Amino acid sequence: MSRAPQGPHLTMGLIDTAESYAGVMGKLIGEGKIRGWGQSQAAEDEVRRAHAVTPITAIQSEYSMMERMFEKDVLPACRELGIGFVPFSPLGAGFLSGQYTSRDTYTGDDVRRVITRFSKENMDANQPLLALLHRFAAEKNATPGLSAWKRHWENRMPQSRWTLSPPLQSCRSSAAWMA
Numbered sequence: 001m002s003r004a005p006q007g008p009h010l011t012m013g014l015i016d017t018a019e020s021y022a023g024v025m026g027k028l029i030g031e032g033k034i035r036g037w038g039q040s041q042a043a044e045d046e047v048r049r050a051h052a053v054t055p056i057t058a059i060q061s062e063y064s065m066m067e068r069m070f071e072k073d074v075l076p077a078c079r080e081l082g083i084g085f086v087p088f089s090p091l092g093a094g095f096l097s098g099q100y101t102s103r104d105t106y107t108g109d110d111v112r113r114v115i116t117r118f119s120k121e122n123m124d125a126n127q128p129l130l131a132l133l134h135r136f137a138a139e140k141n142a143t144p145g146l147s148a149w150k151r152h153w154e155n156r157m158p159q160s161r162w163t164l165s166p167p168l169q170s171c172r173s174s175a176a177w178m179a
Helices: 018-030 045-051 074-081 120-125 127-140 144-158 176-179
Strands: 038-040 058-062 084-088
Touching: 018 045, 038 045, 038 120, 058 074, 074 084, 074 127, 120 127
Parallel strands: 038 058, 058 084
Antiparallel strands: none
């Protein structure tokens, strides 16, 4: 699993460090042009350095059963610094929905064509996980995707700031999740 980029990075060649970017955001906040700002897929050191310049409102990162690398350092830093955490792709870019197989192909700008979990070899190797999700979903009269989402959030999300929202309307039987 790769880590988020660390150290200086380029933003259209204009800003080269997290601190520089935070300074620009602080100026925009001071001018009343924005109310808050955030980072995406940032490493802990970038979060801390940028937050020291201008407080960060939220960090957005992929977070699911398939992608948990931010649990070790970024989530604790967010909790410590009072920064919101906005997870994206809670179903692992659709992998945990159970709708994709090793026979599927991805073309054009479909991001799954470059995500290693969608390679034929990894899809085949991860079939036991998908089978388990299907069994769990059947027990709860829900979809595999909803089962993965609920199971992950109940078992992983830090309880001090973030809480699990109520069952989704798409759940076939929300009463099953309340038990």
